[in-house]
Amino acid sequence: MSAHYNPEIVELDAQQHWEDARSFEVGEDADKDKFYCLTMFPYPSGKLHMGHVRVFTINDVIARYHRLQGKHVLQPMGWDAFGMPAENAAIQRGIAPAKWTYSNIEDMRGQLKRLGYGYDWTREITTCKPEYYRWEQWLFTRMFEKGLVYRKNSIVNWDPVDQTVLANEQVIDGRGWRSDALVERREIPQWFMKITDYADELLDGLDDLPCWPDSVKAMQRNWIGRSEGVELSFDVVGEEESLTVYTTRPDTLMGVTYMAVAAEHPLAAKAAKTNADVAAFVRECQQTDAQEATLETMEKKGMPLGISAIHPLSGEEVPLWVANFILMSYGTGAVMAVPGHDARDWEFAKQHGLPIKQVIAPADGSTIDIDDAAYLEKGVLVNSGDYDGLDFDAAFNAIADFFEATGRGSRKVNYRLRDWGVSRQRYWGTPIPIIYCDDCGAVAVPEDQLPVILPEDVEITGVGSPLRDMPEFYAVPCPKCGKDARRETDTFDTFVESSWYFARYACPDNDAVMLDDRAAYWAPVDQYTGGIEHAILHLLYARFFQRVMRDEGLTDVSEPFTNLLTQGMVLKDGAKMSKAKGNTVDPQGLIEKYGADTVRLFIMFAAPPEQSLEWSDDGVQGSYRFLKRFWRAVIEHVARGPAGDVDASALNDAQKDLRRKTHQTIAKIGDDIGRRRSFNTAIAAAMELLNAIIRFDDDSDAGRSVKRESLEAVVVMLSPMVPHICHALWRELGHESALIDQRWPEVDKNALQQDLVEMVVQVNGKLRARISVAVDAAQNAIEAQALADENVQRFIDKKEVRKVIVVPGRLVNIVV
RNA sequence: GCCGGGGUGGCGGAACUGGUAGACGCGCCGGACUCAAAAUCCGGUUUUCGAAAGGAAGUGGGGGUUCGAUUCCCCCUCCCGGCACCA
Numbered sequence: 093m094s095a096h097y098n099p100e101i102v103e104l105d106a107q108q109h110w111e112d113a114r115s116f117e118v119g120e121d122a123d124k125d126k127f128y129c130l131t132m133f134p135y136p137s138g139k140l141h142m143g144h145v146r147v148f149t150i151n152d153v154i155a156r157y158h159r160l161q162g163k164h165v166l167q168p169m170g171w172d173a174f175g176m177p178a179e180n181a182a183i184q185r186g187i188a189p190a191k192w193t194y195s196n197i198e199d200m201r202g203q204l205k206r207l208g209y210g211y212d213w214t215r216e217i218t219t220c221k222p223e224y225y226r227w228e229q230w231l232f233t234r235m236f237e238k239g240l241v242y243r244k245n246s247i248v249n250w251d252p253v254d255q256t257v258l259a260n261e262q263v264i265d266g267r268g269w270r271s272d273a274l275v276e277r278r279e280i281p282q283w284f285m286k287i288t289d290y291a292d293e294l295l296d297g298l299d300d301l302p303c304w305p306d307s308v309k310a311m312q313r314n315w316i317g318r319s320e321g322v323e324l325s326f327d328v329v330g331e332e333e334s335l336t337v338y339t340t341r342p343d344t345l346m347g348v349t350y351m352a353v354a355a356e357h358p359l360a361a362k363a364a365k366t367n368a369d370v371a372a373f374v375r376e377c378q379q380t381d382a383q384e385a386t387l388e389t390m391e392k393k394g395m396p397l398g399i400s401a402i403h404p405l406s407g408e409e410v411p412l413w414v415a416n417f418i419l420m421s422y423g424t425g426a427v428m429a430v431p432g433h434d435a436r437d438w439e440f441a442k443q444h445g446l447p448i449k450q451v452i453a454p455a456d457g458s459t460i461d462i463d464d465a466a467y468l469e470k471g472v473l474v475n476s477g478d479y480d481g482l483d484f485d486a487a488f489n490a491i492a493d494f495f496e497a498t499g500r501g502s503r504k505v506n507y508r509l510r511d512w513g514v515s516r517q518r519y520w521g522t523p524i525p526i527i528y529c530d531d532c533g534a535v536a537v538p539e540d541q542l543p544v545i546l547p548e549d550v551e552i553t554g555v556g557s558p559l560r561d562m563p564e565f566y567a568v569p570c571p572k573c574g575k576d577a578r579r580e581t582d583t584f585d586t587f588v589e590s591s592w593y594f595a596r597y598a599c600p601d602n603d604a605v606m607l608d609d610r611a612a613y614w615a616p617v618d619q620y621t622g623g624i625e626h627a628i629l630h631l632l633y634a635r636f637f638q639r640v641m642r643d644e645g646l647t648d649v650s651e652p653f654t655n656l657l658t659q660g661m662v663l664k665d666g667a668k669m670s671k672a673k674g675n676t677v678d679p680q681g682l683i684e685k686y687g688a689d690t691v692r693l694f695i696m697f698a699a700p701p702e703q704s705l706e707w708s709d710d711g712v713q714g715s716y717r718f719l720k721r722f723w724r725a726v727i728e729h730v731a732r733g734p735a736g737d738v739d740a741s742a743l744n745d746a747q748k749d750l751r752r753k754t755h756q757t758i759a760k761i762g763d764d765i766g767r768r769r770s771f772n773t774a775i776a777a778a779m780e781l782l783n784a785i786i787r788f789d790d791d792s793d794a795g796r797s798v799k800r801e802s803l804e805a806v807v808v809m810l811s812p813m814v815p816h817i818c819h820a821l822w823r824e825l826g827h828e829s830a831l832i833d834q835r836w837p838e839v840d841k842n843a844l845q846q847d848l849v850e851m852v853v854q855v856n857g858k859l860r861a862r863i864s865v866a867v868d869a870a871q872n873a874i875e876a877q878a879l880a881d882e883n884v885q886r887f888i889d890k891k892e893v894r895k896v897i898v899v900p901g902r903l904v905n906i907v908v
Numbered sequence: 909g910c911c912g913g914g915g916u917g918g919c920g921g922a923a924c925u926g927g928u929a930g931a932c933g934c935g936c937c938g939g940a941c942u943c944a945a946a947a948u949c950c951g952g953u954u955u956u957c958g959a960a961a962g963g964a965a966g967u968g969g970g971g972g973u974u975c976g977a978u979u980c981c982c983c984c985u986c987c988c989g990g991c992a993c994c995a
Contacts, residue, residue, distance in 0.1 A: 135995050175995065248993075259993040307912050311990075312913050384991050416935090419910090421992095436909090509992095517994065565931040584994070625989060627912075660913095661989080670990090698920055698931070704988070706920055710934050718933085720948090768924065773958060776922075776932035783932095852928045857976045859928060883962080903927055907975045 097723035099816070101688025106819035107208055114212040115832050116167065120613040124164035126613045127156040132592055132622030132630070133217070135172045136196040137177060140203045141705065142662040142669060142695070143623070145679045149534035149813075150659055150701050150771070152209045153622040158619075159210075159766045161838040167210055167595040167613055170217030171197050174225075174521045175586045176259060178680035182552035183566050190548035191219060201589040203680065206862045207688045207789035208815055215597050221492075224596065225300045226543030227606040228588055232534040234644055236526075240286050243534060246421065246513055247382045248728060250278035254555055255646050257517040263381040270554070275381045279356070282515035283376070283524060283582070286634045291316055291507045294635055303655040305702070315628050317508025322492045324501030326351065326428070328359070328402040329409065335359065335401055340505050342495075343487035345619040346476040347430040347451035349441065350411050351401050352394060354425040355417040363397040370395055370414060372494040377812045384419070392417050392440055404500060405477070415440070421510055431466065432833050447818040451475050455483065467542045512633065515587045519550065519557045521583025529570035529577040538571050544579070551867045557581055590630055590686075591637035594620075594652055600656045607646045620653035624702070627658060657769060662695075669707070689814035690716040696771040696813050719817055722810075725786055726803055726821045733828075735796035740842060748843075750762075750788050754802040757781040762836065800825070805837045809866065852903040853878040855887040863904075878904040 110116065120126075131151040133145055141373040155167040171193075178189035181803055185192075197218065204211070208375070217224055235241045253271035255312035257280075262269045286295075295316045300307045306672040328335050335351065353359050355377035364371035373395045380386060394415035401410050411781065418427060431441035431448040441448050450462040452471045460467050470484040479487050495501030517525065523544040525537035547565055550558045559565050570577035598611035617713040622630075631653070638652040661668055664675040682691050694715040729735075743751065758779050764774035787800050788795070804825060810816035811831055822831035846867065851874065856869040861881040865874050875896050878884060891908040898904050 115913065132995090133952060137995090172995070177994080220952095257993075260991095263993095305913095311912050315991085321954045382993090383910075388991085390909095513921060513992075518993085585993070587992095590995085623989090623995090624913080625995080629992065630995085663988095666987090694933095700921085703921090704914085708920065708934065714934055717948095724948095763924090769921095772920095772923080773922065773924090773932080779932055850928090853975075854928085857927095857974095862928080886962095897927090899927055903976095905927080905975055 093504045095724070095727050097720045097817070099689060099719075100167065103206075103208060103687050103689065103816040106816040107205065109819065109830060110208075110210070110832065113830065115830075115834075116212050117214055118164060120163055120164050120610050122613070123164070123794055127155075127158045127163035128617045129158065129165055130597070130617045130621070130786060131169075132620070133172050134200070134589070135175055135177065136173055136193055136200055136230055138196040138199060140207075142202055142677055142678050142679060144703075145207065145691060145739065146662055146695050146705060147621055147623065147659050148207065148209055149695050150657065151619070152692075153659075153696060153765070153812040154619050154621070154769070154773060157836075159832070160268045160808065160812070160834065161766070162835060163203050165210075166212060166215075166597070168215040168217070169204065169211040170208070170215075171200075171589055172586065172593075173197070173220035174583075174589060176261075176518070176520070178842045179518065179521045179552055183554040188548065188550060189552065190220065196215050199890045206683060207468050207692070210815075213828055215600050217593055217596055217600050219522075219586075219593065220546075222543040222545050223603060224593075224600075225522040225546075225589065228430050228522060228584070228592065228594070229537070229542050229544060230539060230606060231391060231592075231640065231644065232584075233525055233539065233542070235285065235640065236536045237314045240289065240640065241514075241735050242286070243281050243283055245279040246282050246773045247279055247282075248282075248517075249381050250276045252276055256555055260383050261379065263383070266379075266381055267387070268361045274379055275379065276454070277356075277378045277382050280517075282513050282639045283526070284513050285636075287512045287633070288507055288509055288672075290636055290639055291318065291509050293639060294509075294632065294870060296330040297635065297651055300651060301654075301656070304653075305658060306658065307592045307623075308631065308656060308658060311627050312632055315509060315632065319506050319508075321506055322488070322495060322501055323424075323504040324404060324495050326404055326410075328412070328635045329400045329402065330727075331359075335412075335426055336424045336499075337426050337428045339428055340506075341433065342491040343470070343473060343479075343482070344430040344433045344629075345405060345428070345491055346473075347432045347433060347449045348403060348410055348428045349447045349449055350413055352415040352418055352427050352440075353397075354427055354656060355414055355416060355423045356420040357414070357418075359397065359399065359412065359426075360414040363399060366654070367398060370397060373414060380588075387417055387419065389414065390437070392657065394444065394494040396441060404495070413444075413448075422508070423506065428513070432462045433466055433468060435466050435468065435655060435720075437630070449475065455614060469479070490513060504624050512585075512587075512636070514552055514588055515582040516585055517557055517866055518583055519546075519552065519559055521586060521590065522546070523559075524580045524582050524584060526580040527568055527571060527577045528580065529573060529575060531575060532570055532837060533570040535570060535572050535577070541571065557583075559583075587630060587633050591633045592641065594640070595632070595641065595647065607641065611647060615647055616651060617653045619655045619657070621657045621659060624658040624660065631656070651673070651854045657701060659701045660699070662705050662707060664707040666706070676708075682712060682718060685818070686712060687719075690719060690815050693719065693775065698772070700770055700772055702742055711801055718782075719814065721786070722782060723817065723821070725782060726807070726824055727798070729799055729803055730824055730826070732791065732796065735800035736793065738797045738801050740793065740840070743798065744809060746788070747794055750784060751840075751843045752846060753781060753803055753840050754798075755841075757838045758805055758809065759844075762839075765812065770901065775810075806880075807831070808834055808837055832854060849901055851878075851901070852904040853881060853884050854903060855884060856907060858887075860884050862889050867901075871900075874898055874904060878906065 131147050155165050159165045173193050178193050181192045182189050198722040202794045249263050251258050251268035251271050253273040265273050317341045323338045325334035325336045355374045366375050369478050394413045397412045399412045401412055429437040431437040432450045453474045455471045472477045473487050490504050523546050526543045527535050539781045566579040594617050595611050596897050599608045599613040602608050636654050641647050669676045693714045699843040759773045760777045807818045807821050819831050848864050849867050852865050861883045863877050888908050
């Protein structure tokens, strides 16, 4: 083998070996300990970017590490192939979305292979193919039969010029990205999945996920937003129907001084008919996009409707307002306002001169001024008639009981989580398997007529969906009565495909059922790796779908992902890489220049996986330099002739030191990768060991055998990160069998033993000396040695020693 | 606005359970090799005072708990992710 490191030769050779040996194709073997190791599959945008390289490398390292631990590892790959970019490419370049997508997949598959990832390509999934999406159409029809899906009106971003529904991303500062027209909120009928039926289970299930990051669990908990409160109704003067509101603070009920409804609320619409100002205000509210962040950050505005509600306890009239920050989609679209004890209500009241009433006082008897700020804590009721003096719990129950007894309200558990709207008015997605019949209503497409195939040969104009202009697609007979009917032309949200693909990798070729026995073998995913940006939506939808599949009898598993790793972004010059900023780094060029191993090594070394990673071309150089040193170290060692096994009983001190370092490093790297997932420190430890090996200049038989043991350990331990060079060096070290089939080295505990240990001596917490003590030294002996130190004495300076703290093996702190 | 995360040398980062701040790498400085350069190798590198020994300061800012805080608590600030139609 060449004395010179040539990454291209080394890498293509290793990849050829893995392909010939089918190293990564796995079947189901009940006797083996399975490990299902998965990344969030990519959208086939055309070219791999550094974010992809990062997440796939992290996962490949974990997969290869577990394989070295003797696990039966499955690492599949596929394509999240439906979505907007394909339509945009079609508009801009006139290529049909399907053609563009399939060509991108070809390119990206080639790039993935060049990076040496250990995928079982026989299980590849492409979501835009009918053999994949037919099963989510089928599951949807099952959900339809069970009442788990329904149709209702909901708000979309409407571009009045392009006559098109816009994605939030296509709304820039409230205007359509292509037309520049002010976006309007518009209500259209859409399909929803009842994820709220599973709200409690999705919430409680988080407790069964000890290996998920706490931050992700916290975000999901807050997103589900379970709260316990009371739903109660206020009569409205001159209206038959009362106004229902939900509150988690019924104890503040006597502090209600006004009420507010959303612009889309029926009462606002009714007032608008007779009040031009209200009509104008409601119109103004609708001249904005539908994003929550927009609603929450815009200036809080409101207008009195000229209608009053009757306070259910006091009988007083309170004014009814319409406000731009009330969400029709959350709760009942109406709120009772308690400006004394709610920050937003307080601000709104101040702004519009509405009264502020204190009805809660601090429990400790202190006084507050409700005119300065709302008092948000729970306390004791005041100015609340019969309820005065009660604390939160007592007041909650007394008021809830009162309303339940009078039939005007009830205790209610409420969720922030809303049902999942899955309809998209787009072409490039899975057709929703529904047919509308004038007589039979919405009818699910029968199983024997699935899949509903999306026509791929279409022209995309950017105005509406082409499916709406294709009678050959939408004109169908009603499956129930046979009358002329119309097929649904909306498609699914692409989150539907990504909510179950992980299960389908087990049996991608089964055309009879959605999931089979092989899915039972592989589920759940043992390790799931993906971007933190998916912490809520994708991961929550996938957890929901897993339960829907379970309740359909397709699996016994409730939680799809056992361990979750959320990796950070790749930055350049402190900003996310983007074409617009011109700060992208193309992985392809770097692979050609340095090879895949250098890129993989740098990306794993530059930052811990959860943190954002700052790209550095100089850092890549450094990784390349390290691999060259690594190569040379092994080649030079081998060139000096054979080395036998280590005889641990016949080593000198320097040989013992290198052996100790070797076995300490084996323990550290195993812990860093296996438990801590701290790949950057694992690589640092390997670098340190290699530095020690190179410095170790001992050509005796014993010296060479110790060195060989160390080098072999480094080769095996670095192989998850840089598999190609390690494959070659393992051969170089004289092994017949391939590295991919080896096991992780074992720690020799005897090699770890040492006689002396360095301890730090502090005086009043400040470092003053280092002492070398016997490992088994008694505490008072250590104290005596520390006190005897010259510099320590200087700082004690004849002051009285009040206390000595000894932390065995670490430090002595002398307090004077 | 709300929820979650982050801020440590010139730079990326390390310090895992409250116990040596700056491992490892980059960059830079000096040296070796070379006609020269690249590559490679050796040494140095938080700031500051000092010839040195050895001090002082220091982990976004302010306060607190502790013998001891990058680590725990409170307040503030800046940056990043998510907010339901980007994926």
